[in-house]
Amino acid sequence: MQAFNLDLCDLPPGVDVLREEVRSFLFETLGSYSKPNRARSWSAFDADFSGRLGDRGWLGMTWPEPYGSSRSALERYIVIEELLAFGAPVAAHWIGERQSGPLLLRFGSDKQQEKLLPGIASGKSFFCIGMSEPNSGSDLASINTHAKRDNDGWVVNGQKIWTTYAQKCHYMIALVRTSGSVKDRHDGLSQLIINLRDPGITISPIRNMIGDKEFNEVKFDNVFVSDSMLVGEEGNGWQQVIAELAFERSGPDRFLSAYRLMVELIRMFHKTEDKHAEVAIGRLTAHLVTLRQMSLAVAAVLETGEQPTIEATVIKDLGVAFEQLIPEIAHDLINVAPNILHGSDYEKSLAYIQQACVSFSLRGGTTEILRSVIARGLGLR
Amino acid sequence: MTEISKTLAETCDRLFSNLINNDVLRETELAVWPDPIWQQIEENGLTFAMVNENHGGSGIKWIDCFQIIYWSGYYSVPVPLVETMVSSWFLSQHNQAPPKGVITFFCDGKPLDLIESNNSYKISGIIERIPWGASADYVLAEAYNSNKQVYVLLDAKKSKIVKDKNISGESRDSMTFDKASPLTVIDISDAFRSNSLLVYAALARSVQMSGGISAILDNCISYSREREQFGQPIAKFQAIQHQLAILAAEAAAAKIASQIACRAADLIDVSSGLEFEVATAKIRAGESAGLAASIGHQVHGAIGFTDEYSLHYITRRLWSWRSEYGSESYWARRIGKEVIAGGADNLWADITARL
Numbered sequence: 001m002q003a004f005n006l007d008l009c010d011l012p013p014g015v016d017v018l019r020e021e022v023r024s025f026l027f028e029t030l031g032s033y034s035k036p037n038r039a040r041s042w043s044a045f046d047a048d049f050s051g052r053l054g055d056r057g058w059l060g061m062t063w064p065e066p067y068g069s070s071r072s073a074l075e076r077y078i079v080i081e082e083l084l085a086f087g088a089p090v091a092a093h094w095i096g097e098r099q100s101g102p103l104l105l106r107f108g109s110d111k112q113q114e115k116l117l118p119g120i121a122s123g124k125s126f127f128c129i130g131m132s133e134p135n136s137g138s139d140l141a142s143i144n145t146h147a148k149r150d151n152d153g154w155v156v157n158g159q160k161i162w163t164t165y166a167q168k169c170h171y172m173i174a175l176v177r178t179s180g181s182v183k184d185r186h187d188g189l190s191q192l193i194i195n196l197r198d199p200g201i202t203i204s205p206i207r208n209m210i211g212d213k214e215f216n217e218v219k220f221d222n223v224f225v226s227d228s229m230l231v232g233e234e235g236n237g238w239q240q241v242i243a244e245l246a247f248e249r250s251g252p253d254r255f256l257s258a259y260r261l262m263v264e265l266i267r268m269f270h271k272t273e274d275k276h277a278e279v280a281i282g283r284l285t286a287h288l289v290t291l292r293q294m295s296l297a298v299a300a301v302l303e304t305g306e307q308p309t310i311e312a313t314v315i316k317d318l319g320v321a322f323e324q325l326i327p328e329i330a331h332d333l334i335n336v337a338p339n340i341l342h343g344s345d346y347e348k349s350l351a352y353i354q355q356a357c358v359s360f361s362l363r364g365g366t367t368e369i370l371r372s373v374i375a376r377g378l379g380l381r
Numbered sequence: 382m383t384e385i386s387k388t389l390a391e392t393c394d395r396l397f398s399n400l401i402n403n404d405v406l407r408e409t410e411l412a413v414w415p416d417p418i419w420q421q422i423e424e425n426g427l428t429f430a431m432v433n434e435n436h437g438g439s440g441i442k443w444i445d446c447f448q449i450i451y452w453s454g455y456y457s458v459p460v461p462l463v464e465t466m467v468s469s470w471f472l473s474q475h476n477q478a479p480p481k482g483v484i485t486f487f488c489d490g491k492p493l494d495l496i497e498s499n500n501s502y503k504i505s506g507i508i509e510r511i512p513w514g515a516s517a518d519y520v521l522a523e524a525y526n527s528n529k530q531v532y533v534l535l536d537a538k539k540s541k542i543v544k545d546k547n548i549s550g551e552s553r554d555s556m557t558f559d560k561a562s563p564l565t566v567i568d569i570s571d572a573f574r575s576n577s578l579l580v581y582a583a584l585a586r587s588v589q590m591s592g593g594i595s596a597i598l599d600n601c602i603s604y605s606r607e608r609e610q611f612g613q614p615i616a617k618f619q620a621i622q623h624q625l626a627i628l629a630a631e632a633a634a635a636k637i638a639s640q641i642a643c644r645a646a647d648l649i650d651v652s653s654g655l656e657f658e659v660a661t662a663k664i665r666a667g668e669s670a671g672l673a674a675s676i677g678h679q680v681h682g683a684i685g686f687t688d689e690y691s692l693h694y695i696t697r698r699l700w701s702w703r704s705e706y707g708s709e710s711y712w713a714r715r716i717g718k719e720v721i722a723g724g725a726d727n728l729w730a731d732i733t734a735r736l
Contacts, residue, residue: 004629004632004633006633006636006637007382008444008637008640008641008644019733081733085729259729262728263725263726263728263729264725265725266720266721266724266725266728267725267726269721270721270724270725272721275714277717277721278713278714278717278718278721279710279713279714279717280713280717281713281717281720281721282660282664282712282713282714282715282716282717282718282720283664283668283709283713283717285661285716285717285720285728285732286638286660286661286664286665286712286713286716287665288732289638289641289658289661289732290634290637290638290641290661290665291634292732293637293638293641294633294634294637297637311633314629314630314633317626317627317630318630318634368623370626371622371623371626371627372619372622372623372626374626374629374630375622375623375625375626377629378602378622378625378626378629379602379606380602380605380606380616380617380621380622380625381617381622
């Protein structure tokens with residue numbers, strides 16, 4: 001039996017040109033962006049930078065015209081891996097471009113696409129995901145936020161939590177209960193596009209343990225959402241969410257979040273001969289190269305229209321383990337304390353990644369949930 | 382997957398599953414040479430799969446022959462198929478028609494001495510841990526001819542053999558040559574840097590390991606569905622499910638890493654830095670092998686620790702293959718040195734330029 005179906009992917013000819021374009025663009029626009037800032041990877045929010053990417057046509061590039069430029073998934077892959085390897089601040093457009101846009105293209109109405117996709121592709125309209133709730137983390141099907149029918153729309157009440165950059169986003173695509181009760185689990189859930197400027201919405205940033213205000217609590221008090229903002233079919237929300245997660249789990253963001261610390265770690269051994277460092281860095285490099293090829297292989301499958309859900313899940317599980325290994329190796333090799341205020345580039349990068357990395361195995365599905373998904377794929381559940 | 386890969390995968394899966402069983406594995410561990418199995422494998426053309434067509438082979442690429450080596454690892458094929466494939470290919474690459482028969486190789490120790498006198502060559506020295514040295518017809522070995530590295534093909538029957546084995550009971554013999562006449566002497570061409578055979582030997586072991594890891598995964602899946610405790614199959618327990626999820630991820634990583642190296646072996650040679658991809662494969666497959674063997678035994682419980690049950694045939698091989706032709710630390714150091722010397726800011730460009 002072959003558990004997984006992953007074939008090596010050969011990059012199409014001509015991508016080197018695109019890669020060089022992205023590198024020159026990054027050098028020009030972010031040449032002086034500091035190394036510790038780069039370590040923040042796709043958590044750093046910069047609306048202006050996202051707008052510039054939109055101007056270059058590098059957001060939504062796989063989408064059909066007129067919204068995108070019908071480029072291949074592998075070309076998009078080249079662009080995003082270059083952004084991440086550089087440590088560019090991509091958080092503003094990240095969710096919208098990675099999953100909200102593709103979700104709307106697949107399930108959204110023509111009107112929704114006309115209204116929303118141009119904003120995402122130009123890097124001006126930002127999206128967040130409304131999934132988790134205070135009492136529904138890994139058990140997503142138990143959500144309580146509900147929408148009641150009201151003339152030509154819905155009235156939403158409830159609360160979302162851990163919503164990344166909700167305070168800076170324009171829209172949320174929220175998973176809400178439109179019929180039945182919590183006992184009905186996956187049935188009766190729907191996805192609604194909610195304009196975060198609408199009345200009845202309170203967004204409160206939650207300070208995380210590093211001191212950053214990235215995630216939020218979002219409360220809905222009789223928020224009216226028109227029928228035209230229902231994504232796909234009423235009651236089909238769970239299936240749509242599952243499809244959406246496949247876009248989320250296999251990209252280069254799943255193994256490059258700590259890459260900038262790896263770079264700074266290697267820099268520390270410049271012109272030295274250290275056997276332990278050579279072994280450890282060689283090992284990390286082998287992991288990096290392997291993960292990238294696995295992730296590319298999934299991108300190639302996605303391109304054919306198939307949904308490699310299990311394979312994507314495997315990459316997130318392995319990718320996160322690799323990201324979390326980097327600060328461990330750093331501690332193994334170098335006798336330096338992390339320091340976020342007055343440290344060297346290395347110390348600051350370590351300080352950020354050391355703390356942030358515990359969230360990598362929580363966001364986008366905890367490792368435990370991922371392993372259960374893989375086990376189901378193996379036929380064990 | 383190419384058509385030829387699919388065909389090879391189906392052929393090898395069927396052939397090896399018919400040929401190999403616990404009895405065969407047990408007997409070969411007692412140093413019984415399974416000649417009927419070797420004959421069948423040779424008749425199917427597998428040993429000559431990679432040999433150039435002008436030397437009577439099939440000229441199949443590494444990325445396709447991946448399947449032969451992978452499935453030989455999966456089924457713990459207890460004959461030197463892989464060694465013969467690689468040696469024959471290596472000879473063919475150096476414009477030498479490989480002979481029929483069992484060819485083993487030597488590339489990971491003190492090379493033999495090649496002495497030239499009166500226009501003839503003589504080989505002397507001892508080489509150790511040679512796969513199936515006692516059963517081989519030929520051995521392809523690294524040698525030195527006054528500080529110049531060469532490869533020599535020797536008649537294995539002209540050596541004095543001391544039998545030994547690795548921890549999986551695979552034959553690993555020492556061979557002593559005393560003024561033996563080499564059948565062939567190969568000067569290293571520009572395309573093959575020194576210790577190039579080691580790179581290909583490591584590649585082959587990586588692919589074998591990826592097959593073995595998949596075999597453990599499949600064993601564990603079927604065993605955990607059959608074995609009942611607390612009134613249900615142990616596969617229903619989350620603790621087991623998560624162990625197998627980790628194992629499945631490792632199996633996928635080892636397989637891709639080995640394929641990366643096979644693809645690279647078709648595109649570049651050792652002088653162009655093939656060792657980078659091979660090191661990646663050997664490191665990644667080696668790490669996965671360790672984890673897979675541990676998880677495999679943990680899931681199987683006491684039965685997996687018995688001689689009677691088949692799991693150990695593959696786990697003991699994985700532990701052996703992991704350290705043969707360079708351990709993870711050996712290869713990690715080789716590429717780690719390069720990465721550090723290349724400079725932190727160039728790593729990404731280097732990786733993306735290669736693959």
